Each structure stands twice: as structure tokens, then as C-alpha cells.
Amino acid sequence: MKKIYLDKNLQFVFGVTLIAILGVSSIIPALPDIIKGLSIGPAQIGFVIAIFTVPGVILAPVVGIMADRIGRKVILVPSLFIFGGFGFACFFAQSIEQLLVLRFLQGIGAAPLGVIYGTIIGDLYQGRERGQAMGYNAGVLSMGTAAFPALGGFLAMLGWNYPFLLPLLAIPLGLAVSMFMDAPEPQSSGSFKKYLSDSFALMKTSQAMSLFATTLLTFIILYGPIITYLPLLLNARYQASPAAIGIIFLISSGFTGMASFQLGRLSESFGQRKLLMAAAVFYGLSMLLMPHAPGYWHILPPVIFFGLAQGLNIPTIMTMLTTLAPMERRGALMAANGLLLRLAQTIAPLLMGGVYALYGMEAVFVGGFICAILIFIIAALFIKNTE
Helix, strand or coil: CCCHHHCHHHHHHHHHHHHHHHHHHCCHHHHHHHHHHCCCCHHHCHHHHHHHHHHHHHHHHHHHHHHHHCCCHHHHHHHHHHHHHHHHHHHHCCCHHHHHHHHHHHHHHHCCHHHHHHHHHHHHCCHHHHHHHHHHHHHHHHHHHHHHHHHHHHHHCCCCCHHHHHHHHHHHHHHHHHHHCCCCCCCCCCCHHHHHHHHHHHHCCHHHHHHHHHHHHHHHHHHHHHHHHHHHHHHHHHCCCHHHHHHHHHHHHHHHHHHHHCHHHHHHHHCHHHHHHHHHHHHHHHHHHHHHCCCHHHHHHHHHHHHHHHHHHHHHHHHHHHHHCCHHHHHHHHHHHHHHHHHHHHHHHHHHHHHHHHHCHHHHHHHHHHHHHHHHHHHHHCCCCCC
């Protein structure tokens, strides 16, 4: 069998994927220290994440259209440079206002990355190989979401701002992509009006709308209860250090990688719809158990459930979406998904911040449980296998 993970172009995609998640995952363990260092409240910490994702909400549709009409790489390379430069500048922020401005500018560079890496995988592969590549990429993503919180946690022990040294990694990657990546590019033809008409027709199908809704709910869970409030729960209830918080995310991501690396085989055996339903069950269990763990190590079972859910869910959604569209309109479809992803990243910390302020920590995880139920219903009733 062809070892597609050795493909040079896919390895560049792996690098872009890692940079795409670095902007949030590397600062997760530092959130309690940012609260102390910049003298802000727990309900406000969500702004540090939300402001980073706002540009993605604004730019995602434009990015997808441009990637289809003028090419993937011409959008990708400048984005990596912007991400790296402004991300590094966050290291020097002296106030919450300065940090938020720089995070917004870094978010402009981050906005295209999540759209383009999935689009390029769809361009490179078809059929079973596409599912395998998405699974491998999700495995790399999970390794990044494991390594970056752990690394960020240790860096945060030097100071809350030290995790912001990591975005510099985007700059050499951007140089390497510009010189050596040779993935296929779309050949845009026909009028722009027809392009938009055909793209919107794809987006309005029942399958696409169901997958979009699943993405939105998934990232509300991820960026609300997990990324924003699980570190605060661990710190407040168990006095967990940034390094200990990073270890918890490391374990979760390890199980995400285990599930995603087996995605091709699991999809063949059970079908994509059943994988999404199973992911919803794991999400629900994790949300029910997390706020009731009696000790630090008792948090592991729900964290493992969450990791398995991520490994089954996200690469399956990406595979199914890239299968729906031809190359010339794939960027638009992935951009629409990216828009909802970024919207969830933006509203989830703010929404759950309001829930936390009104009802407390447990209510945040109840909100995540409701999202898990909705994912299960959508998968069971509206999503069809694409393989």
C-alpha cells in the first residue's frame, strides 16, 4: 500500500496544520497566569481566544473564494508570515489591550490556514486515500494539540508571555512552502457569477448543511468547556500547575491520535455516520463526567472520552466535505465550514463566559452536553455516508 504520509506535499500540509492550531493550543495552560499577569477576571479570559478567531469569521469566505480563483499557495505563504510576526509580537505586550490588538492581527494570518490545509488534502487525494490522509493529518493535529499545551505549559512557568515565542515557527515554514511545495492548483474557468451560484448550491444541500452544523457544535464544545474552562477547573479545584494542565491535554490528544490514525479502517468497517454518532456519545460522557471528578487523576476518563470523540469526528467531517465538491469549488465549501468553525471559536468562550458568570462551572459543561446531544441527532437523522 502506498505510504502517503511520505508525500512531500502532505508533509507540508502537516506543518500548516500544526501552525493553524498553535495560536490557541500553546497558550491554554497559560490562561490562569495571563489572568494574574494582566489583572483580568475569569469571565474575561475568553477575549484572548475570541479576538484571535474574529478575523476568521470575517475572512473565511473571502479566503475560500481566493483560494479557488487565484490558487492555494499564494494565500498560504503570506498568511504564515503574518501569523508568525504578530504572534511573536504578543510576547512584548504590556497590557490586555495591547495583547488583544496583537492577537487580532495574528488571527488575520491564522484565518486562511484551517481552510487551506483541508482543501489541499482534498486536492491531493481521492477515495480511500483521502480518508487516510485526513486521518493522518488529524493524527498530526492531535500530536500538536498534545505537544503545544505541554510545551506552552513549561514555557509559561518562565512567564505568561513565553508561549508567544512559538509562533516564530511559522516563518521558516512559510519560506519552505514557497520554495518546495508543488501541490495541484485549481484551474479557474467560467464566470465568477456561475462559480458563486454553483458553490452556494453545494452549500445548501442537506448533507453540507448537516456537516456544517456538526462543525459548529463540535467547536463550541472544544472552545467553550474544554479550551477555555477546563484549565480553570483544573487550576481552581486541584491547584494544577500550567505543566500539569498541559499533561491533561497531552493525554487527551494522544487518544485523538489513536482514533484518527485508524480512521480509514474504522470508516470501512462502520461507515462515517456511525463514527459521528459514536463521537457524539463520547462527547456527552466527557461533558457529564468532567465537572464531577473527585480528584485530579479522576479527570482522565472524561478527558480520554473527549480525545476519542475528536479523533472520530473532525477528520470524518473534513473528509465528507472535501468529497462533496470538485477542486474548483472545494475552497469555497471548506471556507464555509471554516467560517462556522471560527464563529464557534469566537462565540463559545464568550457564551460560556456568560454561562459561567450566571450559573457557575458545572453549567458550562451542561451546555457542552446539550451540544453533544444535538450532534448525535444530526448524525442519526440527516447525514449519509459518502463512501
